[in-house]
Amino acid sequence: MNKARRKNALLASPYIVWIAAFIIIPLLFIGYYGFTDREGNFTWENITTIVRPEYYNALGLSLLLAVISTVICLLLAYPLAYILRNMNMSKQGFIVFVFILPMWMNFLLRTYAWQAILDINGVLDHFLAMFGITDFNIINTPAAIVIGMVYDFLPFMVLPIYNVLVKIDDNVINAARDLGANFWQTLFKIILPLSKPGIASGIIMVFVPALTTFVISDILGGGKLLLIGNLVENKVKADNLNLGAGLSLVLMIFIIINMLFSNGDDTDVNTVKKEVKK
Amino acid sequence: MGNKLIDLQGISKSYGKHMVLDDLNLYIRENEFLTLLGPSGCGKTTTLRIIGGFESPDTGRVVFDGQDITNLPPNKRHLNTVFQKYALFTHMTIAENIAFGLKIKGKSKAYIDDKIKYALKLVNLDGFENRMADSLSGGQQQRIAIARAIVNEPKVLLLDEPLGALDLKLRQDMQYELIRLKNELGITFVFVTHDQEEALTMSDTIVVMNQGYIQQVGTPENIYNEPENAFVADFIGDSNIIPGTMIEDELVEFLGTKFKCVDKGFGNNKPVDVVIRPEDVELVTPDKGTIKGVVTHLIFKGVHYEMEVMANGYEWLVQSTKMSPVGTEVGIKVDPFNIQIMNKPESEDEEAVGVDE
Numbered sequence: 238m239n240k241a242r243r244k245n246a247l248l249a250s251p252y253i254v255w256i257a258a259f260i261i262i263p264l265l266f267i268g269y270y271g272f273t274d275r276e277g278n279f280t281w282e283n284i285t286t287i288v289r290p291e292y293y294n295a296l297g298l299s300l301l302l303a304v305i306s307t308v309i310c311l312l313l314a315y316p317l318a319y320i321l322r323n324m325n326m327s328k329q330g331f332i333v334f335v336f337i338l339p340m341w342m343n344f345l346l347r348t349y350a351w352q353a354i355l356d357i358n359g360v361l362d363h364f365l366a367m368f369g370i371t372d373f374n375i376i377n378t379p380a381a382i383v384i385g386m387v388y389d390f391l392p393f394m395v396l397p398i399y400n401v402l403v404k405i406d407d408n409v410i411n412a413a414r415d416l417g418a419n420f421w422q423t424l425f426k427i428i429l430p431l432s433k434p435g436i437a438s439g440i441i442m443v444f445v446p447a448l449t450t451f452v453i454s455d456i457l458g459g460g461k462l463l464l465i466g467n468l469v470e471n472k473v474k475a476d477n478l479n480l481g482a483g484l485s486l487v488l489m490i491f492i493i494i495n496m497l498f499s500n501g502d503d504t505d506v507n508t509v510k511k512e513v514k515k
Numbered sequence: 516m517g518n519k520l521i522d523l524q525g526i527s528k529s530y531g532k533h534m535v536l537d538d539l540n541l542y543i544r545e546n547e548f549l550t551l552l553g554p555s556g557c558g559k560t561t562t563l564r565i566i567g568g569f570e571s572p573d574t575g576r577v578v579f580d581g582q583d584i585t586n587l588p589p590n591k592r593h594l595n596t597v598f599q600k601y602a603l604f605t606h607m608t609i610a611e612n613i614a615f616g617l618k619i620k621g622k623s624k625a626y627i628d629d630k631i632k633y634a635l636k637l638v639n640l641d642g643f644e645n646r647m648a649d650s651l652s653g654g655q656q657q658r659i660a661i662a663r664a665i666v667n668e669p670k671v672l673l674l675d676e677p678l679g680a681l682d683l684k685l686r687q688d689m690q691y692e693l694i695r696l697k698n699e700l701g702i703t704f705v706f707v708t709h710d711q712e713e714a715l716t717m718s719d720t721i722v723v724m725n726q727g728y729i730q731q732v733g734t735p736e737n738i739y740n741e742p743e744n745a746f747v748a749d750f751i752g753d754s755n756i757i758p759g760t761m762i763e764d765e766l767v768e769f770l771g772t773k774f775k776c777v778d779k780g781f782g783n784n785k786p787v788d789v790v791i792r793p794e795d796v797e798l799v800t801p802d803k804g805t806i807k808g809v810v811t812h813l814i815f816k817g818v819h820y821e822m823e824v825m826a827n828g829y830e831w832l833v834q835s836t837k838m839s840p841v842g843t844e845v846g847i848k849v850d851p852f853n854i855q856i857m858n859k860p861e862s863e864d865e866e867a868v869g870v871d872e
Binding site: 406408409411412413414415416417418419422426427430431 | 567568569588589590595596598599600602603604605606615616619620663664667
């Protein structure tokens with residue numbers, strides 16, 4: 238027993254080193270910088286800066302846009318994943334492939350593509366001009382940022398939901414129909430509850446990057462709309478590591494709240510996991 | 516047994532080029548325990564799914580209680596299904612599982628609670644209301660699946676290989692349980708299985724299917740004792756199937772020897788298949804037998820011995836409570852009424868019958 242355990246520990250050591258070097262130690266640094274000033278003295282100031290209006294507003298806007306993007310992603314992804322699940326196997330593989338294809342392209346490139354589409358005198362403007370619509374500008378607005386977020390993060394919502402849905406036994410759905418449930422009753426009473434774990438991980442996978450992004454707001458917000466991610470970036474670039482770290486810590490609180498909320502119903506998650514194993 | 520309850524008229528179904536059912540005609544009577552029996556791919560499950568409404572036939576009609584229900588979705592049909600591998604709702608408790616159909620129909624809480632109690636008692640699982648579905652054993656889950664279906668008071672219960680996932684002992688117990696349930700409920704059971712023993716034990720009527728065609732419909736005794744063709748004989752129990760010639764009424768020749776039988780009306784000098792059950796082969800001393808042979812294999816099976824006897828170029832399967840050691844010279848005797856004569860398949864349709872893949 239002991240030997241086996243020692244062998245396991247040995248095998249795990251590269252990962253332990255990895256976790257220590259690239260996750261734990263950096264986190265400790267963030268903690269250290271977050272609670273100290275430039276001279277290295279303890280302070281709450283980096284954390285409390287968040288109550289100042291410009292920071293507070295950026296955090297509010299970030300939260301709002303992240304929530305909106307997550308909801309839109311969910312509303313788009315769920316029907317799509319459901320349709321995918323019901324397709325025959327050979328087509329399924331192809332469509333899933335098409336869906337992850339954009340993820341092979343660089344994230345920045347995809348976002349710049351949206352800039353080209355939404356820009357003044359961009360692709361969209363030319364297209365709308367054909368129908369006589371001229372002053373339609375959404376570049377540098379929150380709407381443009383939301384479009385970018387939804388486009389970039391949608392696959393992260395589709396895949397976990399799809400993964401849970403394909404594992405639901407057809408006969409479970411047939412059983413609901415057999416017992417008298419119509420399409421909507423089957424969806425809301427059987428399929429949706431059984432796909433909760435997929436929805437939860439989808440929400441985390443979209444909400445977290447949407448809340449922290451600064452690239453999308455930079456490119457599609459024209460640098461005028463500051464999200465909390467942009468502020469952290471600015472502080473770090475301006476050599477104010479302490480304030481950057483403090484804001485990051487505040488941000489982390491919201492991410493942890495989101496994760497607790499998504500995984501709150503633990504019993505349900507476990508049941509479906511067991512179901513999935515069968 | 517009562518009137519026709521379900522009538523399948525000229526049902527055909529194919530998936531792409533693969534024909535699963537070809538012009539199937541079958542009726543199921545009220546209060547009947549009917550079993551669709553056949554090897555995998557014979558079309559038995561498709562037939563059940565067409566009755567349940569999960570598949571629609573390419574041609575033909577499904578008539579239920581005098582009404583055409585061919586295009587009715589499953590949730591509008593007065594029947595319920597017990598699925599393979601139970602298909603319980605794992606995110607619900609046992610009580611919620613059983614209540615599912617009744618809640619959809621908008622029954623009162625008192626009525627639903629009563630029904631749950633009644634159903635759990637019926638399947639011998641009182642007190643399981645608040646357990647989660649996946650904390651139960653396979654046999655228990657099966658009972659819950661049955662309880663969930665019968666609380667809706669269907670006229671017909673469809674069972675799709677419900678015992679397939681259970682171990683042997685449990686399966687045998689559940690067979691008796693199902694017979695008891697059916698008698699208590701007084702409804703029609705349509706049961707799908709590939710297990711001939713299951714079919715023989717429980718059914719009023721067995722429908723033997725192969726490659727999309729019905730091979731024979733009859734009572735268990737009927738199917739076992741009077742198989743209509745070599746496929747049925749081979750599929751139900753063990754058989755010796757030997758090609759032969761019908762010399763005249765009540766006289767058949769096979770393995771170069773003439774045997775008396777009781778069948779008539781095949782014509783003279785017609786090629787036929789002769790089917791003899793292994794337990795109907797009598798081993799006697801060589802001088803008393805119709806043909807002579809040598810025992811080549813011997814296995815103890817518990818209730819009886821199983822032997823193989825080489826005689827006139829055919830290896831006979833013999834089951835007997837008396838043992839003859841390997842190497843013994845024996846005589847083989849068969850009573851005339853234990854010899855079943857079958858027409859050899861001729862047409863293309865019947866061809867499917869003889870081939871046992």
